[in-house]
Amino acid sequence: MASPVDSKAPKDFDVAPKSRMVHLKTKEETRQGNETIKVWTVELPSQDSVDLQHLRRFAKPKYLPQHVIGQRDLVKEMYAIPRAWESTPLAVMQAPATTVWEYSTPAKLRSSNRPPTLHLLICPVHVIALADLHSLLLDRVPFCSSADSWAYPLQIKQVTVPLLAPTSPEQADAWSSDYWPTFYRKTNPFGAHPATIAKAEDDLQRPATGNLGVEKAMTLAKKAGIETQCRDYGIGPGCVIMERADNVTEIIAVAGDARQKPLLGGSGIPGGQGGCNGNIMGHAVMRAVGMIGRKRLRVATPLISGRAAKAERNFENCGLDHDEKARDAFFLDLPITPLEEQYFVKDNIKPDGYLCLRLEVFLTHEPCMMCSMALVHSRVGRVIFANRIPQTGGLTAEMIRNDSGPVGLGYGLCWRKELNWQFMCWEYIEPKNKDTGNVDQDNKAEAGGGELKLMLNDNNANVSSFASTHV
């Protein structure tokens, strides 16, 4: 509000007007603030109902597309009796050069000097039958028998309108001229608010001094995957989870894929026979999320740790086996490399936080459905992954791209309104020249539509070798 200059001014001038002129309100503006009317409203389930908030309810004729104005009047048609002997009815004529039917009615004669009208969008046609709507309206002013009914003959038209809200002002303009006056509300009804996305991209691409940016985080994720891979624990994917508290970033968990790390139960490499999927719990996302739970337990206040301990005792109450070593070997939610250890041992998480609420997740690969849903369950805030995995990835919503063919299964789990949590998600385009640190937008395209990199190690893993692997 007050600028620094203002704040130095004497107290009396604290609210000094910036302008010496106060524009007088018009009569209508004054009225606007005080007058109300009573209206009927009803509450509807929003999930299955048609939501037309993006359309103007009342529209002046001049803002309607011509073809809407000229749309056939269905009331007339409803009562029209086909009479073959009146082959070219005099009362009906087709307007020249249009396909629009004009009915000459007594009202037409008066319509030239009647007061301005509005067109009201009533409801989707499936909600009420034409005949029912007609008889409902015919009972009401101005359509019921009265002097006005001559000036306003009841006409009901069926027009086509966009079902869903536009995502840009240009789209809204196009729809307004093609269908019906349409609002663009500067929001994205189908995803995160554009400003929220811009803020996140700014945080990550131009990090404040001392904060971690996306490039360093991605490099660390890659390193985490290499660390477990070179110990023969995993196949290369890595995950980094970061907390941003009071605008300061902290890396709170680092995990590499460890699906090949032997379990305690007699099988050596898990899934060695039959399935070669390995220990599914060893996926990098599952491990990192588990490590955060572990860290939360460690830094919890007595209230929270007491609750967790009570829940832990439930396992015994329920007569469940309690082999902690076997459990840890299965869930792999403790560090298994020095790099993981380095970040795990730091008590650098805000105490008593909820799961992974609004944390930021950096991944070398698009996670599988299990891991994608684990991120939803964990309430993460931002996810950035480097490589799409078209056959198993759970985050990509598109299925086909014109230029590159199949890109994903189409689940788009990061933003599904039928689930109770949504998060922002980006595909990461690696900088072309690692030294400059500049993100090169063309890199991806040049490398042949996603068939690039994942230079995990000098060994042979690349994206195509992951094509049918769950990450």
Next chain:
Amino acid sequence: MANSVFGPIPNREVHEGFMRKAIEMAELALASDETPVGCVFVHKGEIIGRGINGTNASLNGTRHAEFVALAEIMAKHPQSILKDTDLYVTVEPCIMCASALRQYGIRAVYFGCLNDRFGGCGGVMQIHSDKSVDPPYPVYGGLFREEAIMLLRRFYVQENEKAPEPKPKKNRELKTEILPVNVATPAASKPSTPMPQG
């Protein structure tokens, strides 16, 4: 679609016997103020793993009953045993668990009630049967469905009574009327209970 998971189940009595064990797990969980979801994994007629929800103990939102039971199995058996193993769980597995079970190669999944918030076997998505690199698995729903729902409702009422500011009374009443499944859409068959775990 979703209702197809409530189709006829061959040898229903046998499966009811194992689902009874899963219900018992859920009841034990409820008695300990834990979300009443229970499961058992059955291999050649023998229970090889049992689970209740572990999210509160681990502060890990992914530690569902299915995973808790799998940890017990993997402590003693090779992972490949799952190819001849069936899961009985009181509530339809969530999307995460449904995907994990498919990656593990589970033979079949039997469940009580649909999970209309996160369900991965018909409730919200069809992860068990969608096109995928892994073979699909069959799912059979509706075994002791009413009991599974009642457990969740009892939990809800129980939790609300403990809440510092109890919700209005109408929300705390234990609803005992459950819609028959053949007229219930997934939405109508849901328990009036928040179901963060499943």
